[in-house]
Amino acid sequence: MTTNELEIVQSTSKKDKPSQDQVPFGTIFTDHMFTMEYEAGKGWFEPKIVPYAPLTLDPAAMIFHYGQTVFEGLKAYRTEEGRVLLFRPEKNFERLNLSSERLSIPPIDENVVLEYLTKLIELEKDWVPSTAGTSLYIRPFIISTEANLAVAPSKTYKFMIIMSPVGSYFTGGLKPVTIHVEDQFTRAVKGGTGMAKTAGNYSSGYQAQANAKKLGNADVLWLDGVEKKYIEEVGSMNIFFKINGEVVTPALNGSILKGITRMSIIELLGTWGIEVNEKKISIDEIYQAFQDGLIEEVFGTGTAAVISPVGELNWQGKKMIINNHEIGELSQKLYDTITGIQTGKVEDTMGWTVEVK
Numbered sequence: 001m002t003t004n005e006l007e008i009v010q011s012t013s014k015k016d017k018p019s020q021d022q023v024p025f026g027t028i029f030t031d032h033m034f035t036m037e038y039e040a041g042k043g044w045f046e047p048k049i050v051p052y053a054p055l056t057l058d059p060a061a062m063i064f065h066y067g068q069t070v071f072e073g074l075k076a077y078r079t080e081e082g083r084v085l086l087f088r089p090e091k092n093f094e095r096l097n098l099s100s101e102r103l104s105i106p107p108i109d110e111n112v113v114l115e116y117l118t119k120l121i122e123l124e125k126d127w128v129p130s131t132a133g134t135s136l137y138i139r140p141f142i143i144s145t146e147a148n149l150a151v152a153p154s155k156t157y158k159f160m161i162i163m164s165p166v167g168s169y170f171t172g173g174l175k176p177v178t179i180h181v182e183d184q185f186t187r188a189v190k191g192g193t194g195m196a197k198t199a200g201n202y203s204s205g206y207q208a209q210a211n212a213k214k215l216g217n218a219d220v221l222w223l224d225g226v227e228k229k230y231i232e233e234v235g236s237m238n239i240f241f242k243i244n245g246e247v248v249t250p251a252l253n254g255s256i257l258k259g260i261t262r263m264s265i266i267e268l269l270g271t272w273g274i275e276v277n278e279k280k281i282s283i284d285e286i287y288q289a290f291q292d293g294l295i296e297e298v299f300g301t302g303t304a305a306v307i308s309p310v311g312e313l314n315w316q317g318k319k320m321i322i323n324n325h326e327i328g329e330l331s332q333k334l335y336d337t338i339t340g341i342q343t344g345k346v347e348d349t350m351g352w353t354v355e356v357k
């Protein structure tokens with residue numbers, strides 16, 4: 001028996017599909033999931049598509065104690081003709097391996113795993129919603145499963161893919177959000193795990209997010225962990241500014257997550273003749289530009305929202321209102337183009353989409 005042939009166990013009872021526009025993010029899952037095991041000395045084995053179900057794990061499984069885990073997030077989109085498209089999925093598996101390397105997790109074979117994902121989506125095609133702004137959110141992840149309390153890398157892992165239909169991120173168009181510039185808590189520091197999609201980076205941000213919400217903000221803008229001076233990210237998105245005609249974004253420095261949306265925006269703007277200046281950007285510099293009336297647009301970027309315009313930044317009691325709380329022209333154009341490519345409405349001249357047949 002070969003252990004590397006994909007086994008498919010079909011679910012005998014199919015769940016009801018939720019109404020397309022009222023699905024709270026990440027609460028409903030498709031009928032099947034993908035699983036694969038790893039053992040030191042043996043490698044990855046037993047790839048399977050099985051009915052979606054809870055796991056049984058030893059309470060001493062390392063994931064519960066030391067957080068050795070990584071994840072990814074991507075989406076499948078439905079076109080008007082009913083085709084199903086993925087957006088640059090190979091970049092997600094490439095990044096998963098980068099995250100794994102940082103967390104001492106063994107790499108997966110990116111191409112083979114993309115084939116397994118394709119098989120899973122083929123089986124769950126009916127779950128890809130079609131209403132404007134909806135998609136099927138895909139969550140690949142790896143957990144450490146060895147039952148052992150020693151502080152050392154696990155010798156066994158489980159790789160899984162689960163999928164969840166999601167409604168439109170913005171109901172009623174893009175709405176600029178109010179953001180608190182965080183100067184107490186830190187998301188990540190250079191040399192830490194900020195560039196990896198790993199669990200602890202997110203739970204360590206909750207306290208700052210709760211404080212920001214209490215003050216009437218939707219989320220936080222993270223500054224660098226050493227000087228609390230340089231801009232890193234907004235919530236779990238990358239951030240861009242348009243200042244006096246120039247587009248700038250923080251340069252990747254080891255603590256910033258390397259967003260695929262960020263990369264795509266830089267590449268797309270390049271084809272429009274707009275060069276993005278990737279550099280260190282201080283919050284003082286942003287405040288000065290604001291006072292000089294030079295800040296034209298601010299927006300976050302990520303798979304969930306694609307573009308999330310920022311309408312207001314609050315920093316140490318100072319309020320910066322951006323573009324009169326309205327969405328900027330460039331933000332709107334980027335949103336329309338990228339979501340257009342993802343859903344087949346705009347021709348994909350970049351070669352970014354992969355069709356699942």
Ligand SMILES: *Cc1c(COP(=O)(O)O)cnc(C)c1O
Pocket residue numbers: 073197233235236237238257258259260261262301302303304
């Ligand atoms: C996932 C993520 C992003 C955005 O990455 P995309 O690939 O564009 O979805 C940005 N920042 C953080 C912290 C993230 O986890």
